[in-house]
Amino acid sequence: MSEFEFGGQRIAAGTRQTVELEVSVLANNMRMNMPVHVVHGAHPGPVLFISGVVHGDEIQGVEIVRRILAAPELKTMSGTLLAVPIVNSFGFLNHSRYMPDRRDLNRSFPGSDRGSLASLLADLFFNDVVLRSAYGIDFHTAALHRTNLPQIRIEPEDEDLLRLARAFAPPVILRSKLRDGSLRQSAKAHNVKVLLYEGGEALRFDELAIEAGVKGTLRVMKLLGMISHAPAVLPHFTSAHSSASTWLRAPEGGILHSVRRIGDRVGINEPVGIISDPLGASQVAVISEDDGIIIGRTNLPIVNRGDALFHVARLTMKSRDVELHTPDEDEII
Ligand SMILES: [Zn+2]
Known part of the structure; x- marks a missing residue:
């Protein structure tokens, strides 16, 4: 060598x-x-x-x-x-x-x-x-x-x-x-x-x-043959595959309380968070628009209308495997 x-x-x-x-x-x-x-x-x-x-x-x-x-x-x-x-x-x-x-x-x-x-x-x-x-x-x-x-x-x-x-x-x-x-x-x-x-x-x-x-x-x-041993994956583990993802945005400004975490599966029309005013008098649900998995989320509970809150990746199914815009890597969305 x-x-x-x-x-x-x-x-x-x-x-x-x-x-x-x-x-x-x-x-x-x-x-x-x-x-x-x-x-x-x-x-x-x-x-x-x-x-x-x-x-x-x-x-x-x-x-x-x-x-x-x-x-x-x-x-x-x-x-x-x-x-x-x-x-x-x-x-x-x-x-x-x-x-x-x-x-x-x-x-x-x-x-x-x-x-x-x-x-x-x-x-x-x-x-x-x-x-x-x-x-x-x-x-x-x-x-x-x-x-x-x-x-x-x-x-x-x-x-x-x-x-x-x-x-x-x-x-x-x-x-x-x-x-x-x-x-x-x-x-x-x-x-x-x-x-x-x-x-x-x-x-x-x-x-x-x-x-x-x-x-x-x-x-x-x-x-790649560079090392002979590496940490094993858990039995029955498989990666989820996705070719399309969307950001779920805040319907209103207020204080966000998340009810789902990253890695959670969500279905269409499922609530993923609640936005309330600071006194708790009014509440608006944040509703998932896709079947998928939450791959990213905001950690800041103070939100304005239109803020990106949850990043949902659609799970790949042959009939729906279409390309949508997903950023190359995260930036301000
Ligand atoms: Zn980066």
Whole structure:
């Protein structure tokens, strides 16, 4: 097994090393780097990247990457793992989804070496990490004051991605269209197979979503032949499949009391929440418009009319398996 050259460093087979990629010099003359931890296995195999914090406030990816790097299975790994816990350090330090130039990094791919700061960072990550890989898993969470059920989002009709998603074994596999400028869209153009993981809430750690992310990634690494053991799924477990989802919005402003949780199945015309005025004098039910599973919800009980409250994924049935708009990853809906 030969050395792996990365960022000007040579990493010997069977060793691991952190490589600092230079991003920028900050206004106060501090250097901003993107640390990439390279685990280069003793035996040949594929290159997989794992990344967190493309959106700066989706901090959970840091913890998922940290736990994967501590997994004992990596000691006898085949292939190469490129682990980037924090892609967007600017947003991470500011607790903000966005870049300092107010751009969304996940609308800036593949980037350019002569563009805006978002474009420069996208270009660096895309060329130095994504294009070195055959596969990738990008960790996201719901937006601020929202939480997501652990789920993998893949584009429709890609059998390779479906195989990887099934191995990951999340509660829900959602087939969603690609957004312009997204990492997944740019990766597709170069035949890099990227799973998008969603789970938990911005600026929070959600233990169930962290565990689902760590275990799912190890299962994908086992499928790819990179490790020999991975956490098993529970007997009789299968992921729910969906290719269409909609947000249920508040019919009135007021105080929301949820009567259903993420992961719950709901039927058409079933109540999922109650909105009341602060004195409790008037109440309006929030009624599901679909058969499906709740894959995301607001955690903020103060709502205005029209606010997105519950994200319901329709469960795939052959006759209703139609494409509707589902966001590539969560943003303000
Ligand atoms: Zn995100």
